[in-house]
Amino acid sequence: YEKMIGGMYLGEIVRNVLMDYTAKGLLFRGKVSERLKTRGIFETKFLSQIESDRLAMRQVRSILQHLGLAGSTCDDSVLVKEVCSVVARRAAQLCGAGLAALVDKIRQNRNLNQLSITVGVDGTLYKTHPHFSSIMQETLQDLAPQCEVTFLKSEDGSGKGAALITAVACRFKSEKLQ
Numbered sequence: 001y002e003k004m005i006g007g008m009y010l011g012e013i014v015r016n017v018l019m020d021y022t023a024k025g026l027l028f029r030g031k032v033s034e035r036l037k038t039r040g041i042f043e044t045k046f047l048s049q050i051e052s053d054r055l056a057m058r059q060v061r062s063i064l065q066h067l068g069l070a071g072s073t074c075d076d077s078v079l080v081k082e083v084c085s086v087v088a089r090r091a092a093q094l095c096g097a098g099l100a101a102l103v104d105k106i107r108q109n110r111n112l113n114q115l116s117i118t119v120g121v122d123g124t125l126y127k128t129h130p131h132f133s134s135i136m137q138e139t140l141q142d143l144a145p146q147c148e149v150t151f152l153k154s155e156d157g158s159g160k161g162a163a164l165i166t167a168v169a170c171r172f173k174s175e176k177l178q
Contacts, residue, residue, distance in 0.1 A: 001094070001098065004090075004091065004094055005091040005092075005094045005095045005098075006091075006125070007044045007123060007124055007125030008044070009044075010044045010047055010087055010088065010091055010125070011040070011042040011043045011044040011045075011046060011047060012039065012040060012042065013087050014042050014046075014047060014083055014084055014087050015036065015039075015040075015041065015042035017083050017087065018036060018042070018080065018083060019032060019036060019037070021079070021083070022036070026079070027076055027079055027080070028069055028071065028072055028076055029071065031071070033067060033068035033069050034068060035067050035068035035069075036067055036068060036069065041067060042067065044124075044125065045124075045128070046063050046084070047084045047087065047088050047129065048125075048128050048129045048130065049063065050063060050080065050081050050084045051081070051084055051085060051088060051129065051130050051131060052130050057074055057077045057078065057081075060077040060080060060081055061074075061076075061077050064076065064077065064080065088129060088131065088132060088135075089131070089135055091125075091132070092129075092131070092132045092133075092135035092136040092139065093135060093136070093139045095136050095139075096135070096136040096137070096138070096139025096140040096143065097139060097143055099119065099136070099140055099144075099149070100139065100140045100142075100143035100144035100147070101143075101144075103115060103117055103119075103140075103144050103147040103149055104143075104144040104146070104147055106147075107144075107146060107147055112146075113146065114146050114147075114148070115146065115147045115148065116147075116148045116150075117147065117148070117149055117150070118149075118150045118151075118152050118170045118171065118174070119149055119150070119151055119152070120151075120152050120153075120154050120166035120168075120170065121133075121151050121152065121153055121154065122153070122154040122166075126153075127153065133151065137149075137151070152166050152170050153166075154166040
């Protein structure tokens, strides 16, 4: 599950799609660069950069040139941007779907018509990708409409359990206010 949604893997998923499209002649005039053949060369941070609304296609081409794809066209850039968008959307939707199943099960176990819950989150992908969090939230609302989920970003870095600690702290704070 993590390999389908984790920031550690999404760049590699995109690289594999780009390799497949290139082999089929749909990208880069069917010519694969040696750098693109290198496992891990397409970093997940490229997805966030390419998906950023403020980036022009010329900057997407700059990333492609960094990957040894100097002969890429504007059409190549558009298709690469679309691949990045689809892979990131899929990951955010899978993450939202898993979370929806969990919070709805909590709601059912507590015999509630409506559940209001806070979830602590951590991770570079959630924090830096321009659309990941909103797509995840949208998916969650679609699949678990009886659950109101508030996300609370953990600012403790990637320490073990940082998101869990944030969620527990939020719950204690909430209970003290009541």
